[in-house]
Every structure is written in C-alpha cells, then in structure tokens.
Amino acid sequence: MLEIKNLHVTVDGKEILKGIDLSIGAGEVHAIMGPNGSGKSTLSYVLAGRDGYEVTQGSILFKGEDLTAKNVEERAAAGIFLALQYPIEVPGVTTMTFLKTAVNAIRVARGEGELDAVRFLKLVREKAKPLNVTDEMLKRALNVGFSGGEKKRAEILQMALLDPSLCVLDETDSGLDIDALKVVSDGVNMLRSPERSMIVITHYQRLLDHIVPDRVHVLSGGRIVKSGDKELALELEKSGYADYAADAA
Amino acid sequence: MTMAARNMKTGIAERRLIEEAGAPGFAHAGWFDKARLAALDSFEAAGLPHRRLEDWRYTDLRQILEKRLARVEENSGRSDAPAGLLDAVDAYVALIGADGVEGDFSALPEGAEIMRLGDVLDEGWVRDAMDASVFGNTDAPQAAAIIDLNTALLGGGVAIHIAHGVVLEKPIHLAFSGNGTRHLRSVIVLEEGASACIIESHQAGANAFSDLVSDIRLTRNASLTRIRIQNDDRSAIHLASDRIVLGEGAVLDGFLMTLGAAVSRNQSFVRFTGEGARATVNGVYALRGSQHGDHFCLTDHAVPGCESVTLYKGVLDEAATGIFQGRVLVRPDAQKTDGRQANHALLLSREATMNAKPELEIYADDVQCAHGSTVGELDRDAVFYLRSRGLDEASARQLLISAFLDEVFEAVTHEGVRDILRVIASEWFIQERGRHHE
Numbered sequence A: 001m002l003e004i005k006n007l008h009v010t011v012d013g014k015e016i017l018k019g020i021d022l023s024i025g026a027g028e029v030h031a032i033m034g035p036n037g038s039g040k041s042t043l044s045y046v047l048a049g050r051d052g053y054e055v056t057q058g059s060i061l062f063k064g065e066d067l068t069a070k071n072v073e074e075r076a077a078a079g080i081f082l083a084l085q086y087p088i089e090v091p092g093v094t095t096m097t098f099l100k101t102a103v104n105a106i107r108v109a110r111g112e113g114e115l116d117a118v119r120f121l122k123l124v125r126e127k128a129k130p131l132n133v134t135d136e137m138l139k140r141a142l143n144v145g146f147s148g149g150e151k152k153r154a155e156i157l158q159m160a161l162l163d164p165s166l167c168v169l170d171e172t173d174s175g176l177d178i179d180a181l182k183v184v185s186d187g188v189n190m191l192r193s194p195e196r197s198m199i200v201i202t203h204y205q206r207l208l209d210h211i212v213p214d215r216v217h218v219l220s221g222g223r224i225v226k227s228g229d230k231e232l233a234l235e236l237e238k239s240g241y242a243d244y245a246a247d248a249a
Numbered sequence B: 001m002t003m004a005a006r007n008m009k010t011g012i013a014e015r016r017l018i019e020e021a022g023a024p025g026f027a028h029a030g031w032f033d034k035a036r037l038a039a040l041d042s043f044e045a046a047g048l049p050h051r052r053l054e055d056w057r058y059t060d061l062r063q064i065l066e067k068r069l070a071r072v073e074e075n076s077g078r079s080d081a082p083a084g085l086l087d088a089v090d091a092y093v094a095l096i097g098a099d100g101v102e103g104d105f106s107a108l109p110e111g112a113e114i115m116r117l118g119d120v121l122d123e124g125w126v127r128d129a130m131d132a133s134v135f136g137n138t139d140a141p142q143a144a145a146i147i148d149l150n151t152a153l154l155g156g157g158v159a160i161h162i163a164h165g166v167v168l169e170k171p172i173h174l175a176f177s178g179n180g181t182r183h184l185r186s187v188i189v190l191e192e193g194a195s196a197c198i199i200e201s202h203q204a205g206a207n208a209f210s211d212l213v214s215d216i217r218l219t220r221n222a223s224l225t226r227i228r229i230q231n232d233d234r235s236a237i238h239l240a241s242d243r244i245v246l247g248e249g250a251v252l253d254g255f256l257m258t259l260g261a262a263v264s265r266n267q268s269f270v271r272f273t274g275e276g277a278r279a280t281v282n283g284v285y286a287l288r289g290s291q292h293g294d295h296f297c298l299t300d301h302a303v304p305g306c307e308s309v310t311l312y313k314g315v316l317d318e319a320a321t322g323i324f325q326g327r328v329l330v331r332p333d334a335q336k337t338d339g340r341q342a343n344h345a346l347l348l349s350r351e352a353t354m355n356a357k358p359e360l361e362i363y364a365d366d367v368q369c370a371h372g373s374t375v376g377e378l379d380r381d382a383v384f385y386l387r388s389r390g391l392d393e394a395s396a397r398q399l400l401i402s403a404f405l406d407e408v409f410e411a412v413t414h415e416g417v418r419d420i421l422r423v424i425a426s427e428w429f430i431q432e433r434g435r436h437h438e
Helices: A040-048 A072-078 A095-109 A117-131 A135-139 A148-162 A178-190 A206-210 A231-239 A242-248 B003-012 B015-021 B030-046 B061-069 B084-088 B124-130 B147-153 B380-387 B393-410 B415-437
Strands: A002-011 A014-024 A029-033 A053-062 A080-083 A090-094 A166-170 A197-202 A215-220 A223-228 B092-097 B100-102 B112-116 B156-162 B172-178 B181-190 B195-204 B209-218 B223-230 B237-246 B251-258 B263-272 B278-287 B292-301 B307-316 B321-330 B338-347 B353-362 B368-376
Touching (some): A002 A040, A040 A053, A040 A072, A040 A080, A040 A197, A090 B380, A095 B393, A148 A178, B030 B147, B084 B415, B147 B237, B181 B223, B278 B415, B292 B307, B338 B393
Parallel strands (some): B223 B251, B338 B368
C-alpha cells in the first residue's frame, strides 16, 4: 500500500525528516510514536502533500505510484486521508454543504459521478449515526464552535464518507476525554478493513488500547529509531522517550 | 481661486444658463433655482475635494474629475433593462435615466408613488427631504461638500413617496444605467409606519460618470430595506452620497455591493432624529484590476436610545484598492446608544491595497460602542484542509471567500435578493478562478 524509502524532508530550509523507511501493507495499522518535535506531524503533512514540505531525497510509493508527483487534492482522490490534530474552523460553510462538496469532488475525480441530494443524505445519516454526529451538528458551520470531541468525530465522519485506502490519524487523541476517545476509536475501528491501511500518530499509548496496531514505530530526530509490535507501545509508556531522544541526538 | 473652481466656471460655463433657465433638461422651481446657485457658489469656493482633505485622503476627486468637468457632456444616458439576475425578483421596476423615470406603476398600491423628481420639486415633502439643514452641523463637512456638485448640476431623478401606514409587499427596483455624465437625485420619503423595500441596480456604461445623491427620510416607525448593487462598467466613475434621516422608532436596513466602476466613492450620512431608531448600513466590495472603491460612512447619533450597525467586508484582488472610512458619532445627549462598526478585508494578491479608518467619537457616557477592522489573506491552513478533502485549489478558495462574505449576505432580509447576491459573488470568483488557471 505505502512504501517510503530513505525519505528526507526539509521545512523552511531545515531538515526535519532524515531518512525514513516505512512499509505498510494493505489492511495494516501502524502506530508512529515519538517525542514532540520528532517529525511525526511533518510525516503526516508530507503524505498529504502540503505546500512547504520539500522532499529532498528518497521516495514515497502509494499503490505503486509516485505520490510526490501528485498535488493535495489528487492524493485525496487517490485515497489518502489525513485526520488533523486541530481541524480547521471554516465559518460560513455548513458541515453538510462541505461534506457534499468534498464527497462529490472525490467521486468525480474517481470517475464515480456525483451523488444526488437524496442518496447523499442517506449516506451521511448512515455514517453519522454510529459517530454520534447529529443533524444539528451537520447544520452548523464546519468545526465552528465544535468541542474537541465533536471536531474529531467530524473528522472521522469525513474519513468514513471519503472512503480512503490510507488513513493518517495525526494525534487524534489530543484534547479528548475518555468517553470521546472511545467513540472516536470505535469509529476508526469500524473502518478497519483488509483493503484499508492506517497510520496512527500519537504521543501517548492510551489511544493504542483502543486502536490496536499491527506495528509500532518510534520516531525520534527525524528517523525511525525502533520498530516492534504493540508491546513496544507499552514499554514506551513505562520508560518514556528519553532513551530514544538521546539515540537520535 | 483654485484651479478646480476656475475649471468649474469656464468648464461648465453654464452658470448663466442655470441663472436664467435652470439646468438643461430639468424642470425648475423657484426655491430650487436658488438652492442650485447657492450650491454652485459654495462648490466653486471649495473646489473639488483633494487628497489634502482628511475625508478625501484616499480618493483624490480633483485629479479624477477635473478632466470630466472641463467639458459639458451631452446627457446621453438611456436606461436599459435591469441586470438579468434581478429580473427574477418580482418588483415594481423603474428605469432611471438622465432624462426621466420609466415604468408601469399602475399596479402600485394606493399611497405608494414613484415619480419624476422634476415633476414634484415644489411638493413640500420633496423640498423638506432635499433640505440639507438637518445635516447642517454634520461632522463631515468635507465629505458632504461634494453633494453641492450634484445640486448645482442636477439633471433628473426619482421621487418616491410611501404614505402613512402603507406597507409595500413587493420591492421597488430602481434600475440605473446609461452612459455619459449624469447628476441624479433620488428622494425617498416613508411616512409614519410605512414600509418598503427598494432595490437599486447600477449598470452604467463605459466611461460613464454617475453623480448620485439620495435624500431619504424615514418618519416615525417607518421601515426601509434598501439594497444596492453597483455594477458599473469598469471604466466608469461612480459617486454616490446618501443622506438618511431616521425619526423615532424608524428602521433602516441598508446593504451595498460594490463590484463595478474604475473609481467609486459611496458616502453614507445617517442621522437619528428620534429615539429608538435602528440603522444597519452594511456592505460588500469585490474589486480587481486597478479598481478603486471608497466607502465612507458617518452615523450620527444625535438623540438617545438608537442602534446602528455598520459591517463591511471586502475582497481585493490584483492591484485593486479598497477604502473604508467609518465614523460613529455619539453626541452628548445620545445616552443608551448602541453603535457597532467593523470592516474586514481579504487581500487575494500582494499588489492589492486596503486603507481602513474606523473611528468612534463619543461624547455621551452611557453607551455601548465597538469598532473593529481586520485585513488579512486567505487562511492557508483552511485552503490546505479543504484540498485534503478533495476540493481543487480554486474551489477551495472560492468556498472560503464566499464563506468570508456570507455573514454580510446573511443579514440581507430579502430572501430572493440574498440568493442573487450570493450567486453574483460566486460568479465574481469564477472569473477569479479563470485567472488562476491561466
């Protein structure tokens, strides 16, 4: 699904990622953990194609194609979805309008044709219900005045609607209380399938109690310094990142 | 004597004509001929406003107009059909040209009248409405002085009278178009408890110079919704001043959209003369190329207990210049005033310019007033966010620009017109999209 080789990335002339190798198979969930400033968010933005993140060396292949040649919206159409740590508030655009615009943009790009209003509404209701996203929320401006939990649920709803094949969840647990974490994690778990891979970026192990990963990687100083199975996350919870930070320096 | 004044004298060269017979093509009444000459005198004394006057700091009319006034231009204006989109609004349509007012007003309800201004100049209500003495101690004499030009050279206009208690269900649509130079006046009077919605569309042709003044009187508990869409040719000059007086409990719901003209200056002078009145003076401007759009708003709280809201939002692309000069004046007696004023602009290009000067001038102590001004660019994070959900860059920008402006559209009370404004805005952005794809 995703093949990253020797990836070097600079932001504002500063090298943040210093040679990442990562291979994710179809249906696999990989967790990326690491201290602040280790490059976790940079990795997520590079995958999504954000401006200002320059790949200076290495390659990213997504479903066998060079991802770096595609712009942001082409990557979205190809099946990459980034759930943001801090979803952006967009005043004046209702969540429903935004979802319809996004779903149809992606469908058109995938050659599936737009959904009419009735079919779209049916689809939204079906996906929104388990995430506890109410009609009232859908009528509000996108993310405006949403609580932390509502924002993350709205992100997962977008993910469910856009039907991506690689989900990148950037610190999805930040700002969530235990109950909200459960709802969001359940939503993510429902989207797990043999065709869909996930990268779960998190600082803390607790999210991984809910979304159980196949592999765990420790990112520090712009490199993956250790990989293991889910036990690695538990180990980190005990020992902290101090050892790895020292390794990277 | 200033050069402008000399040009006025030799250039218009029609002073004698005015003295003898009034301005060409316009009926005259004794009182008005006197007012016209007085206006000409004071305009000649002041000359055209220029950059060194604070109220005209960003719009040098002397430079812009001198050339135009140096010759007498034929009134060549002819009103065409109103802009296509507004045709969809069921309204009483009046075509306002240099030489008259056309339309079928037979369906107007009893007590609502639309007339040629020249035909009713001697009516008391017209004379009262055109009497500027209520604004005599206005706090913006520099800005108001340009109205003398209109009075001196007035060539026509429309008079609308809505009688006591008459509620007009359908809007009146005043469609301004035509070419050349036009000095026009609208007199709009709503008597006690009357209610109306007046839409103005402006579609002047290439190189036109529109000099427009509206004298509006809202008597006790009268209610006026006024929506203007200025879409003159982008080579035109558009100068518009509104003098609006609100009596006790009167409500003004005003909205202006500035899209057209090479140079436009809109001046709004709102004055409360009765308690418990409420005025909304909102606007949207969307300018590109080298367009220059100046919005000057003075709200004068002369009596207690009135509420005013001024909210402008603009988008400026390419090398366009936007100007907002707002002033809320709260006089010593005007306790319990609620005055709010804000201007927010989005610059879509590094070459665009915004000048904003919001001011509060408060002499009463028990008031609630606020003002604000922001100038920014499109939020890059938001553009990225929308693109990461599959929208292409132009669509993402369009959505964000429309969303930015929507707060002002949302406040427009006429639903049909509100939808049209949104369409007009998105068409403007589709043009922008074309540019970005070039």
